[in-house]
Structures are given as C-alpha cells and as structure tokens.
Amino acid sequence: MRYFPAFHDLTARPSLVVGGGEAAARKLRLLMKAGARPVVVAPKAVAEIAALARRGEITWHPRAFRAGDVAGCGLVIGASGLAAVDAAVAETARSRGVPVNVVDRPDLSSFITPAIIDRDPVVIGISSGGDAPILARQIRARLETLLPANLGRLARFAGAFRGAVAAQIGDGLQRRRFWERFFSGPVADKVLAGDETGARETMLGLINGRDAQRQEAGSVAIVGAGPGDPDLMTFKALRRLQEADVVLYDKLVGPEIVDYARRDAERIYVGKAKGHHTKTQDEINTLMAEQALAGKRVVRLKGGDPFIFGRGGEEMDYLQARGIAVEVVPGVTAAAGCAAAAGIPLTLRGTALAVTFLTGHAKDGEPELDWASLASGKQTLAVYMGVSTAATLAGRLIEHGLAAATPVAVIENGTRPEQKVVTGRLDTLAERLEVEGVTGPALIVIGEVARQALEADITADLQNAAAALPQAV
Missing domain, CATH: 1.10.8.210 (Sirohaem synthase, dimerisation domain)
Structure with missing residues (x-):
C-alpha cells in the first residue's frame, strides 16, 4: 500500500487551487462539498470559477502563483497545466509541510484524490495509486449500484x-x-x-x-482459508473474519488473508511446524474456549479445509463438550486447489477412477496405512505433509506393487505467486525433492494424472539442453 488512506477535515479552512481551467474547476467542486474555503490563484479563469468568485463562494486572485499563497492552507492543489508552475507549487507546499496534489502528476503529489462515492456522511474513496484512474472510476460505478441511495x-x-x-x-x-x-x-x-x-x-x-x-454468548467458527490464494476463500469465510473479535491463525494462512479480519480484531498466531509448535494443540483448544466463554466471537483460521488433515474435528469436539457453539466453514482443500493450479486433474476418465487423500506424517512418525490398497488400481494419491517422509512413502508403495516409474508431481506453495511444480518418477521422488530444494508446504500427487506434467517438463529440459548446445556455422 503506497498511499495511506485518510480523510481531511477542511471545514472552513482555506485550500489553495493554482489554476483557472476545467481541471481546477473539478477540484473546486470537491473542496466546496467538503466545506473548505477555496482560494484560486490564476491569471485567467473559466466562467464557472469566475461566477463562483462573483457570488463570494470562493476567493480568486487573478495573478500568477506566489510562494506566500501556501501559508495557512489545509491543502494545495496544482491544476495550472503548466509544468513549471505546477512543479513550483509542489515544491513550495512540500517545503512547508502542506499536503499537495498536482493534477495528473502523482510524482509531484504528496496525496492523490480517489474516485469518490458520496453518501454523506458515508464517503468511500477508491484509489489505484495513480496508476489506473479509469479503473478506479469503473470500480466506483459498480459500487454505486450496490449502495442504497439513503x-x-x-x-x-x-x-x-x-x-x-x-x-x-x-x-x-x-x-x-x-x-x-x-x-x-x-x-x-x-x-x-x-x-x-x-x-x-x-x-x-x-x-x-x-x-x-442482552449478553450474547461467545462462539467459535472453525474456518477453512483455502490453499493460499485469497481469491479462493468463500464468502462465508470472509464474513466470519469480518465479524470476529479474535482470530487464531495457522502457519499456512498468509498475512493477506488475515488482513481481511476487522482492524480491531485480536490476531493470535498459533502456527505449528514439524518439531516446532508456537502453541500445542491443547493450548490452542484452551485458548479458543477461554475466549468464547468470555463472550467473544472466535475464528479459528486454518489453511485448506479444517476437516481434511486440519484437526478441525478434534477442536469441534473439545468445544462442544464445553457447551460452546461451534460452526465449521469449509474451505478449498489443498489437493483440489493445488492440483487445479498446476493443471493436474485428480481424476481422469480411463486413467484415474478414484482419488485418495492421505497424510505422509503421523503423530509417532510413519502413518499406519493400507499400502497394498494404495498401490493398486487406477487411482490418484494426494499426499499431504509428505515432504519429510517422501523416501519412506515411495518405498512402501513400490514394495507393495506400485510401479517405480509411476509419475509424481510435487506442488510447493500451490495457488500462490511463488508456486513451484517439481515432477519425476516415484522411485526418484526423495532425490528430486532434495535437488529442487522443496521444503513445503507441498502437496505430492502420485499417479498417471501427473504424466502430462512430467512429459512437459522432460520436453522443456530437452529444449533447454538443445538451445545450450553450440550452433553449427
């Protein structure tokens, strides 16, 4: 956020506009609506400005700009359209600590004027930081249709x-x-x-x-935040964040998602990583219960879906056993979101007739799984938390009959800008993860559905190798 959004109280304060053209007139209209006492400095002025001056609604000095014009002003606007004049206005205002805006020159401005929705006293400003004012106006037009006139x-x-x-x-x-x-x-x-x-x-x-x-009872909403991309959050998840008094959030929930919470909501980080827990699960459960019993609306914000390897079921049982109202808001789980973002279907007609979600990490180390069942049939395996146990996972599957050459795709930071996809064979999974420096969070997709991604990577590697060879003269 380059510009800090704020609203100036200009009531009865002098505000300087340098310039007498249509751009200056547009700025004058805004200043007058805000209750300011506009002062215009310009050798000549359009009819609208001249008429306002005759009626005594503004003060107009029909001359060139002087440095002393800035003194005592709440803000200054440069609208002369003359580069040298507007630069002088900006420099003078800045040197005296007065906020200044130069029309169509954000590089000279200390503040910018947004596209405005006026439902006085409700005022909404929409800014693109000066990069795309037409886009800001289009957003304003859309919002105007959603807001009641009253x-x-x-x-x-x-x-x-x-x-x-x-x-x-x-x-x-x-x-x-x-x-x-x-x-x-x-x-x-x-x-x-x-x-x-x-x-x-x-x-x-x-x-x-x-x-x-009426004393309203506290409650807890266990909310799935999705795999990382804020656009994949549900409308209900956003509403619950806006209503929350307290937000407990995980390591997999990025700051751009937590920022959707009310600004005055208390934010508590309770992330857990292998071998390092900010808070234990028992401490998290206790904290949720204490906050809810104090009458607060608590959101337990989790990456993905809270009921798929998210321990949401344990938390719900703990809270309900203490008479606390609990709501579960599902989220897009990592398997669905990350696979889609990487262009890998989890099921495919004639190739993968089922998909199985499994965890590569258990409380006491290796998870107890039906390896023979997982290694058989036309299915896709979507492995959560499997980076650190990839060698064991691959070994067990191969040992129980899954082909060593089975394609695999590892999606690290899926759906996020820094998403990375690593492909390979099942028998080289652990080596590929080490070579590519994959540490997580990552989803491992095992099965024929990953073949297209694997072949695309092989083709790209061959093309890159060919391009690196010396060219024949």
Whole structure:
C-alpha cells in the first residue's frame, strides 16, 4: 500500500487551487462539498470559477502563483497545466509541510484524490495509486449500484442515537453487538425505506428494552482459508473474519488473508511446524474456549479445509463438550486447489477412477496405512505433509506393487505467486525433492494424472539442453 488512506477535515479552512481551467474547476467542486474555503490563484479563469468568485463562494486572485499563497492552507492543489508552475507549487507546499496534489502528476503529489462515492456522511474513496484512474472510476460505478441511495440518511440516524446507546449500554463489546443487530435489522430497513418516524419509535423501544442489555454468548467458527490464494476463500469465510473479535491463525494462512479480519480484531498466531509448535494443540483448544466463554466471537483460521488433515474435528469436539457453539466453514482443500493450479486433474476418465487423500506424517512418525490398497488400481494419491517422509512413502508403495516409474508431481506453495511444480518418477521422488530444494508446504500427487506434467517438463529440459548446445556455422 503506497498511499495511506485518510480523510481531511477542511471545514472552513482555506485550500489553495493554482489554476483557472476545467481541471481546477473539478477540484473546486470537491473542496466546496467538503466545506473548505477555496482560494484560486490564476491569471485567467473559466466562467464557472469566475461566477463562483462573483457570488463570494470562493476567493480568486487573478495573478500568477506566489510562494506566500501556501501559508495557512489545509491543502494545495496544482491544476495550472503548466509544468513549471505546477512543479513550483509542489515544491513550495512540500517545503512547508502542506499536503499537495498536482493534477495528473502523482510524482509531484504528496496525496492523490480517489474516485469518490458520496453518501454523506458515508464517503468511500477508491484509489489505484495513480496508476489506473479509469479503473478506479469503473470500480466506483459498480459500487454505486450496490449502495442504497439513503445510506447517508441511515448513518446520520445512527449518529443521532450514539449518545443514548452509549448511556444505556456501557460495555463496549455489547454496544458493538447492538449496532451490528441494528444495521442488519428492521430499524435500518425502515430508515432506508424513508420511514424515519417509524424507525425512531422502534429504535427507542430497542434502546430501552431488554434486548439492549442482552449478553450474547461467545462462539467459535472453525474456518477453512483455502490453499493460499485469497481469491479462493468463500464468502462465508470472509464474513466470519469480518465479524470476529479474535482470530487464531495457522502457519499456512498468509498475512493477506488475515488482513481481511476487522482492524480491531485480536490476531493470535498459533502456527505449528514439524518439531516446532508456537502453541500445542491443547493450548490452542484452551485458548479458543477461554475466549468464547468470555463472550467473544472466535475464528479459528486454518489453511485448506479444517476437516481434511486440519484437526478441525478434534477442536469441534473439545468445544462442544464445553457447551460452546461451534460452526465449521469449509474451505478449498489443498489437493483440489493445488492440483487445479498446476493443471493436474485428480481424476481422469480411463486413467484415474478414484482419488485418495492421505497424510505422509503421523503423530509417532510413519502413518499406519493400507499400502497394498494404495498401490493398486487406477487411482490418484494426494499426499499431504509428505515432504519429510517422501523416501519412506515411495518405498512402501513400490514394495507393495506400485510401479517405480509411476509419475509424481510435487506442488510447493500451490495457488500462490511463488508456486513451484517439481515432477519425476516415484522411485526418484526423495532425490528430486532434495535437488529442487522443496521444503513445503507441498502437496505430492502420485499417479498417471501427473504424466502430462512430467512429459512437459522432460520436453522443456530437452529444449533447454538443445538451445545450450553450440550452433553449427
């Protein structure tokens, strides 16, 4: 994030606009809506600016820019369209610590003006950091269609009752829950429909009724965050993150996903890696229960799907045994997400009629699996947590009849920008992982479905080798 988003209070403050053309007029309209006292400096001005000056709505100095014009201003806008003038405006403002924006010159600006959705007092700014203003405007147009016209009226209505609600509901958490119910309930619907009289009567009943003091029980949502790409999260997962008071997240959950949580939510890292646990599973269970019993909404955020090698079932049983409400929000599991991202089908007509998910790591070392069953038939094996036990895994499968030449594909950091796919044969799996420096998190796909990826890599290697040979003259 290059620009820190913020809203300036310009009420009754002088704001300087240098320039008298249409670009300056556009900026003036925004400043006037924000309640500023615009001052225009320009030798000449378009009719709109001149008319505003005649009516006394702005101050216009019909002359060239002077350094002293910046003094006392809340912000400065350079809109002359003349490179030398706009550069002088920017340099003067910066030297005096005054925020400055130069139209179409983000390199000279200390702030930029976003595309704006105005439902006063609700204001939404959309910025592309100056790189793609047309895209920002298109996003604004889409959002405009989703937001009710009376959204500002709803915000003002709520603001009128903030003091009464604060006086009636002293506890901050209870007060936030009250407002959450308000904005998704019938009172808000009445305001948006234009029935403020009816909404006011109903609101007074809510504030003074028992419901206002209702203690809401805590809960835990065990949420699957998917294999890594934030775009693969479900809508429900996003909603639960936005509602959470506390978020406990795993090693496999990237910061870009955790950032979807409310800014004031408490974030607790509880990641576990082989041989190193920030917190034990017992400690995680206890922490979830303590937070929920304190009345908080807890999200236990896990990579992939919480019920596929995620210990979500254990956590659910622990919480339910203590009378805590638990919701499980499924996620895209690593096998499905990573294989798709690598272009490898897990099932394929005539080649793989089934897919088996298995773990390469167990509590006491090697997992107890039916190796003979896994080594037989037309199926795909999707192995979680198998990097450190790859040699043992391959050996057991070959020992029980799976061909040594069976194709394998290892997908490290699947669905993420740094995704890496390593292919090979089953009998050389461990060596390939070591040579390629694969440490995980990674999914191992074993079966004929990986052949196309393997052959593509072999072809690419041959082409690269041929390109490296000396060319005949």
